[in-house]
Amino acid sequence: MYVYDHYDQQMVDTRVAEFRDQTRRRIEGTLSEENFRPLRLQNGLYLQLHAYMLRVAVPYGTLSGAQMRMLGDIADKYDRGYGHFTTRQNIQYNWIKLEEAPDILADLATVEMHAIQTSGNCIRNTTSDQFAGATPDEVVDPRPYGELIRQWSTFHPEFLTLPRKFKIAIIASETDRAAMRLHDIGINLVKNEAGELGAAFYVGGGMGRTPMIAPLIRDFVPLDQFITYAEACLRVYNRYGRRDNKYKARIKILVHELGAAEYTRQVEAEFAHLLTLQNTAGNIEPPLAELERIKAYFADPAFESGLSDSLDLANADFAKWVATNTAPHKVPGYAIVSISCKPVGGIPGDATADQIRLMADLGRDLSFDELRVTHTQNIVLPHVKKADLFGLWSKLVAADLATANIDQIGDIIACPGLDYCSLANARSIPVAQKISQAFASNGKGEKLGELKLKISGCIIACGHHHAGHIGILGVDRKGTENYQLSLGGSEGADCSLGTITGPGFDEDGIVGAVEKATDVYLANKQGEERFLDTYRRIGMAPFKDAIYAKEPVNG
Amino acid sequence: MNILTGNDLKTGAVIWWDGSGWSLHVNDAAAVGDEAAGIIATEQAARRVNGAYLIEAEAAPEGIRPGHIKERIRALGPTVRLDLSLKPADPAAGNWVI
Numbered sequence: 001m002y003v004y005d006h007y008d009q010q011m012v013d014t015r016v017a018e019f020r021d022q023t024r025r026r027i028e029g030t031l032s033e034e035n036f037r038p039l040r041l042q043n044g045l046y047l048q049l050h051a052y053m054l055r056v057a058v059p060y061g062t063l064s065g066a067q068m069r070m071l072g073d074i075a076d077k078y079d080r081g082y083g084h085f086t087t088r089q090n091i092q093y094n095w096i097k098l099e100e101a102p103d104i105l106a107d108l109a110t111v112e113m114h115a116i117q118t119s120g121n122c123i124r125n126t127t128s129d130q131f132a133g134a135t136p137d138e139v140v141d142p143r144p145y146g147e148l149i150r151q152w153s154t155f156h157p158e159f160l161t162l163p164r165k166f167k168i169a170i171i172a173s174e175t176d177r178a179a180m181r182l183h184d185i186g187i188n189l190v191k192n193e194a195g196e197l198g199a200a201f202y203v204g205g206g207m208g209r210t211p212m213i214a215p216l217i218r219d220f221v222p223l224d225q226f227i228t229y230a231e232a233c234l235r236v237y238n239r240y241g242r243r244d245n246k247y248k249a250r251i252k253i254l255v256h257e258l259g260a261a262e263y264t265r266q267v268e269a270e271f272a273h274l275l276t277l278q279n280t281a282g283n284i285e286p287p288l289a290e291l292e293r294i295k296a297y298f299a300d301p302a303f304e305s306g307l308s309d310s311l312d313l314a315n316a317d318f319a320k321w322v323a324t325n326t327a328p329h330k331v332p333g334y335a336i337v338s339i340s341c342k343p344v345g346g347i348p349g350d351a352t353a354d355q356i357r358l359m360a361d362l363g364r365d366l367s368f369d370e371l372r373v374t375h376t377q378n379i380v381l382p383h384v385k386k387a388d389l390f391g392l393w394s395k396l397v398a399a400d401l402a403t404a405n406i407d408q409i410g411d412i413i414a415c416p417g418l419d420y421c422s423l424a425n426a427r428s429i430p431v432a433q434k435i436s437q438a439f440a441s442n443g444k445g446e447k448l449g450e451l452k453l454k455i456s457g458c459i460i461a462c463g464h465h466h467a468g469h470i471g472i473l474g475v476d477r478k479g480t481e482n483y484q485l486s487l488g489g490s491e492g493a494d495c496s497l498g499t500i501t502g503p504g505f506d507e508d509g510i511v512g513a514v515e516k517a518t519d520v521y522l523a524n525k526q527g528e529e530r531f532l533d534t535y536r537r538i539g540m541a542p543f544k545d546a547i548y549a550k551e552p553v554n555g
Numbered sequence: 556m557n558i559l560t561g562n563d564l565k566t567g568a569v570i571w572w573d574g575s576g577w578s579l580h581v582n583d584a585a586a587v588g589d590e591a592a593g594i595i596a597t598e599q600a601a602r603r604v605n606g607a608y609l610i611e612a613e614a615a616p617e618g619i620r621p622g623h624i625k626e627r628i629r630a631l632g633p634t635v636r637l638d639l640s641l642k643p644a645d646p647a648a649g650n651w652v653i
């Protein structure tokens with residue numbers, strides 16, 4: 001894992017001191033809310049439905065045991081004993097007091113953490129593959145490049161007031177676990193025919209009001225030029241992105257309106273210009289030595305060799321959990337473990353302070369002191385010895401963290417919705433809870449296999465509903481909560497946007513509609529097809545017929 | 556009726572104007588008329604409230620009921636964590652917001 005150098009620490013410490021002073025002045029009255037608001041947002045502090053909310057950054061989703069432990073301690077010390085892991089691979093606290101916010105940032109800084117780039121129209125924290133550095137299917141660990149992006153983008157003077165927020169995701173495998181093409185810039189690290197590493201750039205994706213899948217604009221940027229290329233992408237956006245209309249200000253609209261070809265042409269021209277500055281003071285590409293310095297921190301931990309892959313699966317519950325919640329590791333005898341933060345009927349992504357500290361300890365002791373936060377609101381221990389799995393599972397069971405449902409219908413993504421979020425139109429969490437309970441009690445959850453269900457409480461789409469195999473969007477229909485259903489979305493390598501089935505439903509109706517959609521799948525499924533595959537083969541019509549069929553009238 | 560709400564500047568807590576000060580309980584809210592803008596200006600300047608605004612509510616027999624579901628959830632607390640709401644002992648409290 002990356003360790004702060006003197007500069008990193010000083011930047012974060014200075015920021016804490018500044019914010020402490022700003023907060024003091026706000027409370028004393030020498031700073032108005034109008035002036036203070038952008039300052040607190042630059043430090044991740046929002047005013048939400050019930051209190052201030054603090055969003056803490058977890059760059060590229062990677063945490064040490066000590067960092068995770070601190071997240072648990074903060075939940076106890078400053079909040080009401082829990083935190084909420086979000087689709088941005090970070091954590092939010094819901095009950096923060098303004099007067100304590102500077103102390104929280106100071107505590108975070110002691111473990112090299114902060115809340116920078118979690119709000120505002122800047123380059124936000126980079127997200128990545130939660131299996132990075134552990135999965136056999138990557139060409140390289142993407143995190144050193146994610147760290148390079150962090151260093152380039154943090155406080156980047158030219159990009160602090162972009163037309164809108166800007167999200168970058170970086171991965172390095174064909175299996176996209178980070179919804180890469182639904183970001184403003186998605187970078188996929190690839191190898192060319194000569195075996196050299198480079199970066200494929202996808203630009204102009206996003207969810208929200210106008211969902212778009214990012215087109216590929218360059219299939220190979222040499223790695224010693226990839227920050228320069230990102231700079232060129234941002235410059236064109238910063239110059240021409242629309243500042244007149246908030247709803248048209250994201251880069252996806254610019255790329256769409258210009259056309260990918262014209263946007264690319266402009267980026268290439270800017271890139272060519274930037275390359276002419278390479279040997280001058282105007283060069284913005286970090287020296288390769290810096291990349292090498294960063295890479296050293298992400299070297300493989302001291303894996304043991306010659307370990308056996310065999311597991312005693314006599315315990316049926318354990319065997320089920322191994323089947324759903326572990327993934328193959330690149331080193332024999334190890335596994336990647338996904339800890340589900342989605343107990344049946346629970347609040348997706350919420351974890352108590354005790355659970356967070358337990359996961360911290362398990363990460364420290366059993367996963368070379370490493371944890372990851374996933375965009376699906378779960379926690380990953382990337383490097384667990386198979387021989388340790390049973391012991392790990394037993395501890396998770398005792399803490400209600402062993403639900404065997406990763407990527408199944410119970411593993412619902414749900415944004416905070418109207419229970420917490422001031423932008424919401426409808427509640428997301430109660431719908432998630434009802435669906436999770438319904439499919440646990442009718443026993444269908446497991447039979448359905450992979451089925452990604454995602455719920456957002458408004459069109460901003462933090463719950464990624466557009467990308468759900470089944471997506472649910474909360475809308476406000478004349479002051480009452482209403483839910484739109486969509487089918488056929490995917491955030492993976494087979495990225496697609498869901499299609500709305502038709503008129504919306506109330507809270508109970510949406511649960512019934514989801515049940516009917518899954519029945520259509522089970523009745524039509526061929527071979528090993530997933531819900532998404534069946535939907536793509538048979539199309540919307542049979543689902544629509546079943547969902548909107550009139551109940552037969554008896555008598 | 557119209558009532559005034561906002562958040563406590565230091566704690567962020569949801570608060571309601573009760574005629575002379577701010578209460579955590581919507582049932583304490585006082586109807587306000589033309590004086591609302593003046594109250595908002597004075598109270599914000601005194602930093603007793605952050606982001607105050609006027610909402611519509613109904614004086615129902617069981618108490619004051621804000622017109623919009625968002626305000627009812629603000630008044631109660633998260634319906635999925637009633638233990639943290641203002642009615643932790645009432646398992647049916649969430650029905651009030653609908």
Ligand code: SF4
Nearest residue numbers: 415421424457458462
């Ligand atoms: S999708 Fe909307 S309701 Fe949900 S967290 Fe985002 S802004 Fe709030």
